[in-house]
Amino acid sequence: MNNKSKLDNILVPVFSVILGLLLGALIMLVFGYNPVAGYQAMVQGAFGSSFYIGETLRQATPLIFTALGFSVAYTAGFFNIGVAGQALLGWLFSVWFALSFPEIPGIILLFISLIVGALAGALWAGIAGFLRAYFNTSEVIVTIMLNYTALYTANYLIRNVLSESSDTTARIPEGASLRWAWLSDLTSNSTLHGGIFLALIMAVVVWIFMKKTTAGFEIRAVGLNPFASKYAGMSTKRNIIISMLISGSLAGLGGAMEGMGTFQNIFVQGGIPSIGFDGIAVALLGLGNPVGILFSALLFGALKIGGNSMPLVADVPTEVVDIVIASIIFFVGANYLIRMVVDKRAKLNKGGVK
């Protein structure tokens, strides 16, 4: 029975992706474009050359972090919509630190900058965690609002403190960059950076933490039944705050990937960074499981990067590409629906045979 549900766990996300791709194909057909040429362009554009593989992995890197962050809070029963804002602040403060202390030798500067980014994200998420633990406010509303606060605070700081009323900061010192020459060489000058290895390591760390440690067990217990775990002597308040801190620090690291790796600076943002919300979708598709998150982040990276090639190669306009990607994400989000159908059919079948 247990094996069975594991199989279901794999089947449901796979199925939702297939359905999404089919709907996307239908949409392309309706608009008069060749869906096969479109998807071929997408696959080519995501994995067709070492450059595109590098870009896809680069796109997936911050998503792995934000998704891991979201899933930790989610396991404890909180919907941390604020990963976007936490990531933005992680990005801002890691870059800020790297720019402020260029005299620190490269690798150490990188290391401390990443920690600063993680701390910034953790503190930002901690606000929501604290309010939830002691005043029982809704973490959803608080984190949504904190997203906007983060956005405008970051933009203000970039314009007025980190630069002289320009919209981008200087680049971080070369030594502190996560972009390693051999990675760029390997992938014909893609923006792939060392963050991908950190992401893989963090996925393992999160898995061990959640599955093998007492603290992880408590977080899971609180998520499953806060009353029972309280009765068992666990502090719900403490676990709420801890899970939000971990969630925020992972999101902050995801943002720091953009700052120390992809862009090497931070610029005025027109909107809340999409790595936050995409990360939530990645976590939901990966069912909160670190391995699942790795695969679904890869899928999202491939959709985004591969989608860029569709207008060029298959003449599918950008707008239609966006609809196709959205329809895939829609089914990803609706995987509960698919699960329900699967479960119901299973039950019916059972009844029928007996």
Added chain:
Amino acid sequence: MKKRNLMSLLALGLISGATLAACGSSDSDTSSDSAAKSSTSDDKFSVVMVTDVGGVDDKSFNQSAWEGMQAWGEENNKEEGTEGFKYLQSNEDSEFVTNLNSAVQAKFDLVFGIGYKLKEAMTDVSGQNEDQHFVIIDDMIESPNVASVLFKDHEAAFLAGVAAAESTESGQIGFIGGQESDVISRFEAGFVAGVKEIKPEIDVKVEYVGSFGDAARGKQLAAAMYSSGIDIIYQAAGDSGNGVFSEAKDLMNADDSKKLWVIGVDRDQNDEGKFDTGNLTLASTLKGVGAAVKDISNEALAGNFAGGEVVNYGLAEGGVDLTDGNLTDEVKEKVAEYKQKVIDGEIEVPQKP
């Protein structure tokens, strides 16, 4: 029992996989077709532009670049596609590098970056591909394989300021910018200087949307300005500026007794100002992005790519200008007078507010 359920899932997966595979084979035929086509055309010079986040239908900056490229294609009998001309839209800043690299890998001869936002990405990509020719609009990259195109936006904005100050009835004027940056500051500085030149007592109200792609917020800012008594707004906000037009049109459609105006930007936005009983585009500042794209493409086609050079387009060069729009003859004269003064160097328009 459950097995059957699983089997049906698997079967569906297989079927859909097979269908896709079947289509896949038919598609490889078409791709070989197009390859054959390309080998028959002898002149293969092709250009591509990577947009900033506004997109080619922003009715302003990107669109005018794209129109210039289309005009170039028509002139040289090129078709839209990888063999002629093409645009790649960027929805996010992280896509600049990907799009520029895709353009390089698709073997376009000339790659345009439309907007200062692409500077960092283009600096990297042009450094990595030294044999590839690039053009950056609105910023400067010092590299032998990049041509830089700058516009004296402040000069055109100055004329817009003159026109606004001459035309205002309420004596209140507003400016809505896209994202705070060197380029948009030029617009702001020129516009404010133009207004002050005519009516030093007017304080121009300045607001920024914070994005070039947020028409909703542009509309909100415009609503606040119009309700505070401002009757002319100059918008330099790309796609966000369409919100300013939409708010002005809504207000004028509801009640056209009090005249409200918008000054358009980058291309002639007269069509954007049409409402039920008239037109509310006072005038538009022109930025010859399209002409620049066309010129540079033509020169590169002839083998004279201006790599490493910085081309400056101002009023004197005809690179920027102000349309007549719905200006009265009196105002037109005034504008012409000041235009001459700027060209003659009698007036130095400031670049920074």
